[in-house]
Amino acid sequence: MSNFRWTTTDAPDRRPALFDAVVERKIGRGAYRGLEFLHVESRSLINRVPRGGFPFEYTINAYRGCSHACTYCFARPTHDYLGLDIAGDFDTKIVVKINAPEVLRRETEPGRWAGRPIAMGTNTDPYQPAEGKYKLTREIIEVLAERRNPFSILTKSPLVLRDLDLLSEAARAAKISVNLSIGTLDPDVWSRSEPGTAHPRKRLDAVRRLNERGIPSGVLMAPVLPGLSDRPDQIEAVIEGAAEAGARFITGVYLHLRKPLKEHYFRWVEAEYPHLIRFYRHMYGSRSYATPAMRRRLGRLTGRFIAARGGPTPERRNADGNGADKTTGPDDGNAASSEQPADDRQLSLFR
Numbered sequence: 474m475s476n477f478r479w480t481t482t483d484a485p486d487r488r489p490a491l492f493d494a495v496v497e498r499k500i501g502r503g504a505y506r507g508l509e510f511l512h513v514e515s516r517s518l519i520n521r522v523p524r525g526g527f528p529f530e531y532t533i534n535a536y537r538g539c540s541h542a543c544t545y546c547f548a549r550p551t552h553d554y555l556g557l558d559i560a561g562d563f564d565t566k567i568v569v570k571i572n573a574p575e576v577l578r579r580e581t582e583p584g585r586w587a588g589r590p591i592a593m594g595t596n597t598d599p600y601q602p603a604e605g606k607y608k609l610t611r612e613i614i615e616v617l618a619e620r621r622n623p624f625s626i627l628t629k630s631p632l633v634l635r636d637l638d639l640l641s642e643a644a645r646a647a648k649i650s651v652n653l654s655i656g657t658l659d660p661d662v663w664s665r666s667e668p669g670t671a672h673p674r675k676r677l678d679a680v681r682r683l684n685e686r687g688i689p690s691g692v693l694m695a696p697v698l699p700g701l702s703d704r705p706d707q708i709e710a711v712i713e714g715a716a717e718a719g720a721r722f723i724t725g726v727y728l729h730l731r732k733p734l735k736e737h738y739f740r741w742v743e744a745e746y747p748h749l750i751r752f753y754r755h756m757y758g759s760r761s762y763a764t765p766a767m768r769r770r771l772g773r774l775t776g777r778f779i780a781a782r783g784g785p786t787p788e789r790r791n792a793d794g795n796g797a798d799k800t801t802g803p804d805d806g807n808a809a810s811s812e813q814p815a816d817d818r819q820l821s822l823f824r
Contacts, residue, residue: 496571505606508540508565515570518577519591529592529625533577535609537568539597541629542669544741545696548596549734560737564669567603574612581620590648591617594627602669604632611636618643626651627693629670631679640688650689650721653680657702658710665745666698673714680718691715695726697771699756699763700749703727705774712778725775727763735761 501508520532537551542564549559557566570576580586593599599610610626614636617624624647626633633640633651643649653676657663663673683690692715697703708725715723730738735757743750756763763771 505602508567508603510603511566511568512571513568514572515576517580518570518573519580529590529595531589531591532595533591533593533613534596535570535573535599535613536597536601536603538563538566539601540564540567540603540669541598541601541667543629543667545666545698545728545730545734545738546597547729547734549737550731551596553733559733567601569603569607570609571607573609574616577613577616581616581622586620588620588622590623590625592625592627598628598630599626600628600630600632611639614639614643618646621646623648625649627654628652629654629667629676631671631675634679634682637682637686637688640683641686644688650691651683652691652693653677654693654695655711655715656694656696656698657707658714659702659707662698662702666701677714677718680715680720684719684721689721691720691722691724692718693724693726694775695724696728697725698728699767700752701746703767703771708771708774709778712775712782716782723775723779725771727768727771729762730757731761
């Protein structure tokens with residue numbers, strides 16, 4: 474199994490190898506039918522991201538690729554680095570770092586690690602369906618809780634509720650947060666853009682149950698898709714749902730597109746919403762972010778709807794551990810560009 478350029482046995486073009494080996498390939502069966510799991514032995518687990526532009530410095534990602542199949546996922550280009558397709562391969566070929574808990578235990582040994590906060594979910598979802606099979610995220614949390622190490626989790630999956638007991642224990646030992654990504658409650662947009670994810674209402678229920686157990690939880694309303702999920706009534710629906718779920722905060726972020734993700738997303742728009750393709754090519758053809766005017770509009774809408782529910786006045790601040798874009802690039806889990814526009818408003822909803 475040496476035909477992968479991202480292992481020590483085959484790393485041409487002077488690209489650094491990420492893993493020691495692809496140990497085994499497993500074809501998914503039953504609930505995992507249609508998936509292929511590539512078991513790898515990771516050289517390291519804790520990744521340090523470039524300074525500046527991010528509300529976190531260290532990340533952990535136990536998986537690469539994600540069967541949630543979100544068409545807009547920022548992490549898709551990481552499969553391109555591996556020599557895999559950012560479309561179908563990203564959705565179905567899941568890289569599993571089978572030695573992740575052991576590596577983390579070694580890297581966080583007393584005297585070796587300073588106990589800095591660690592973010593999970595910055596690349597691919599730590600509670601994607603593969604976690605139900607491999608339980609790597611649970612074992613990682615066990616290590617972090619044992620070390621009393623602060624951490625944050627960003628996920629789209631109510632599977633996080635499986636670990637309520639462990640997360641409650643971790644919350645008593647260190648500062649943690651578990652936040653749910655909910656870009657829209659619109660059933661058409663959700664089912665087309667995130668076909669492998671749980672219903673957004675189930676994610677809101679997860680926010681409620683996490684907060685009831687004393688685990689700080691909020692909502693990342695991202696990405697908001699221009700022309701698809703950014704009508705005032707759609708924005709208001711997410712904020713209302715987050716408020717009812719007792720979310721500690723809500724942050725709204727517009728869609729961010731870089732190559733090669735940009736053309737992948739454009740193909741999806743052309744197939745699913747052909748009347749919008751000219752709009753998207755005009756808006757994102759020469760840029761990665763929505764226009765400043767659109768971002769300001771989202772900030773005003775979010776602030777108005779939060780204020781209507783008794784929330785605080787909108788203010789500029791960093792997201793609570795999970796507000797930055799997903800990761801791309803050559804390093805194992807390294808972060809996307811820090812071009813997040815400075816005028817994006819990160820809004821809090823405290824209950």
